[in-house]
Each structure stands twice: as structure tokens, then as C-alpha cells.
Amino acid sequence: MDSEKLKIIDWKPKWDGGAPMPKVYNGDFKTYLTYVVADWDEESISEFKTLEHDGYAEYFALVGFHGKTFKFGIANDEVFSGLPLYSQGLEWAQTIENSKWIEELKTIHKVHPYFNESKWENRKHYLLTFKDEIFEIIATGFEIEIFKTSYKRMAQEVVERING
Numbered sequence: 001m002d003s004e005k006l007k008i009i010d011w012k013p014k015w016d017g018g019a020p021m022p023k024v025y026n027g028d029f030k031t032y033l034t035y036v037v038a039d040w041d042e043e044s045i046s047e048f049k050t051l052e053h054d055g056y057a058e059y060f061a062l063v064g065f066h067g068k069t070f071k072f073g074i075a076n077d078e079v080f081s082g083l084p085l086y087s088q089g090l091e092w093a094q095t096i097e098n099s100k101w102i103e104e105l106k107t108i109h110k111v112h113p114y115f116n117e118s119k120w121e122n123r124k125h126y127l128l129t130f131k132d133e134i135f136e137i138i139a140t141g142f143e144i145e146i147f148k149t150s151y152k153r154m155a156q157e158v159v160e161r162i163n164g
Contacts, residue, residue, distance in 0.1 A: 011093035067139025
């Protein structure tokens with residue numbers, strides 16, 4: 001297998017660099033990630049949905065990933081230099097080509113009598129670096145929506161989608 005390689009992706013909207021407050025929610029078919037959008041990223045927040053709420057509102061991104069296998073936490077920005085792919089230049093958002101993690105998952109699944117190699121062809125290993133966490137997920141894609149609401153109402157929206 002070729003060695004892993006970071007591929008930077010153009011991710012919008014960017015998260016707040018100081019307090020992105022990422023949260024992860026996992027459902028049967030999707031994994032959701034929410035984070036506070038950087039207020040200087042006005043180009044990315046020109047279109048948004050407002051959810052009614054009580055209290056202070058912020059702009060949030062709601063990312064729906066088509067995948068269930070994820071890692072969250074791992075490291076903060078003070079130790080990023082210890083990450084295996086750090087020397088390739090970590091950015092906000094990237095995919096990992098030739099992912100060892102995807103190969104590991106495929107090896108596990110190959111014991112299934114109906115294993116189908118082609119189902120793994122369009123899966124990508126996404127890596128997002130926040131200030132105090134890293135989020136990694138194996139998914140076939142994602143969609144991003146932007147909301148203006150409160151933390152509580154954003155969480156309720158995600159739970160409604162998972163249970164809906």
C-alpha cells in the first residue's frame with residue numbers, strides 16, 4: 001500500500017479558531033458534526049436558516065456525514081506536531097489518501113460472507129482539526145447547512161434529525 005498523504009479540501013464555512021465548540025452526534029445512517037462558525041467568514045454565512053430559541057444566538061454549521069465510523073478528541077493544537085501526518089502540513093480540513101484506517105476496516109469486514117470490495121471505493125477518510133479536538137470520519141460524503149440559533153436549539157435539531 002502507498003503511504004498516507006494529506007489532501008487539503010476547501011471547507012466552508014470555517015470554524016471559530018478560538019472556541020469552535022465542536023459536537024458529534026451519531027445516528028443509524030449519518031454522523032452529525034456541529035461547530036460555531038467564525039464570524040469573519042461572512043462569505044460562508046450569507047445563506048442560513050434561523051431556528052427559534054431562547055437566549056443568545058450564534059452561527060452554527062451542521063455537517064451531515066454519510067458514515068458512522070469516527071474518532072473524536074484525540075489531540076489538541078498544542079500536540080498536533082506529534083501526529084503522524086503533521087510534517088505534511090495540517091490544515092483546517094483534509095482527506096487522507098491511502099488511509100491505513102480504511103484498510104484496517106476493510107480487513108475487518110472481509111470476513112463477512114457478502115463482503116463487496118466495490119462498496120469501499122467511494123469512502124474517504126476526512127480529518128478536521130479544531131483547537132482542542134480532532135475529528136476523523138470514514139464517509140462517502142457530507143452536506144453542510146448553516147443555522148443561526150442557540151447551542152441548545154442546535155442540539156435539538158440534530159436529535160430530531162437522528163430520531164426523525
